[in-house]
Amino acid sequence: GDSVTQMEGPVTLSEEAFLTINCTYTATGYPSLFWYVQYPGEGLQLLLKATKADDKGSNKGFEATYRKETTSFHLEKGSVQVSDSAVYFCALRNSGGSNYKLTFGKGTLLTVNP
Amino acid sequence: EPEVTQTPSHQVTQMGQEVILRCVPISNHLYFYWYRQILGQKVEFLVSFYNNEISEKSEIFDDQFSVERPDGSNFTLKIRSTKLEDSAMYFCASSEWEEAGELFFGEGSRLTVL
Numbered sequence: 220g221d222s223v224t225q226m227e228g229p230v231t232l233s234e235e236a237f238l239t240i241n242c243t244y245t246a247t248g249y250p251s252l253f254w255y256v257q258y259p260g261e262g263l264q265l266l267l268k269a270t271k272a273d274d275k276g277s278n279k280g281f282e283a284t285y286r287k288e289t290t291s292f293h294l295e296k297g298s299v300q301v302s303d304s305a306v307y308f309c310a311l312r313n314s315g316g317s318n319y320k321l322t323f324g325k326g327t328l329l330t331v332n333p
Numbered sequence: 334e335p336e337v338t339q340t341p342s343h344q345v346t347q348m349g350q351e352v353i354l355r356c357v358p359i360s361n362h363l364y365f366y367w368y369r370q371i372l373g374q375k376v377e378f379l380v381s382f383y384n385n386e387i388s389e390k391s392e393i394f395d396d397q398f399s400v401e402r403p404d405g406s407n408f409t410l411k412i413r414s415t416k417l418e419d420s421a422m423y424f425c426a427s428s429e430w431e432e433a434g435e436l437f438f439g440e441g442s443r444l445t446v447l
Contacts, residue, residue, distance in 0.1 A: 255438075260440065261440055262336070262337060262339075262437075262438035262440045264438070265435045265436075308376060320378050320389060321378065322378070323375050324375060325373070325375045326376070
């Protein structure tokens with residue numbers, strides 16, 4: 220079945236450091252890929268998405284490129300801020316299955332120190 | 334900004350008791366979902382609901398679980414006879430339509446079964 224594997228956390232960085240959170244997936248067909256973020260005390264929010272190979276999703280300085288050849292969707296940000304501290308979830312939605320069912324990774328806790 | 338709200342934020346119950354988790358989806362959304370995350374594990378799909386009936390459910394969603402939209406605004410998850418392994422964070426989500434891709438999540442309800 221479909222699965223998502225993401226980098227184990229927690230990740231602790233200093234402000235303005237470069238961030239990478241790795242995500243790889245296993246799926247049949249042509250999944251759409253997502254990054255969700257959960258800030259403290261809030262629900263999961265869509266951060267960015269990519270629906271086909273080589274697409275790049277971007278939002279709030281974060282980027283992720285859909286790499287079909289490596290089945291990856293790594294999240295990157297060039298300069299993190301304290302306000303980026305949150306849990307980040309990689310997820311996929313398989314076009315061969317239910318459009319609305321998301322398969323998530325375990326989540327990666329990011330803490331950014333001033 | 335419209336949001337999905339969930340109550341309670343945290344519930345502690347004794348094994349064997351019934352629990353009802355409540356969710357108020359975004360008002361114009363038509364599709365509703367429950368996901369859960371056991372501590373340290375992945376966010377897992379439980380069930381989706383549309384037009385007053387279950388659209389899809391996972392293997393986890395056995396006879397112990399039920400969902401209901403009792404009054405046109407609330408969307409509830411009932412767990413009959415809770416077990417220790419039901420301890421988890423339960424997330425409600427809603428979407429405007431199936432094809433939208435973006436699910437809007439609530440903050441989650443943490444259930445602790447003793």
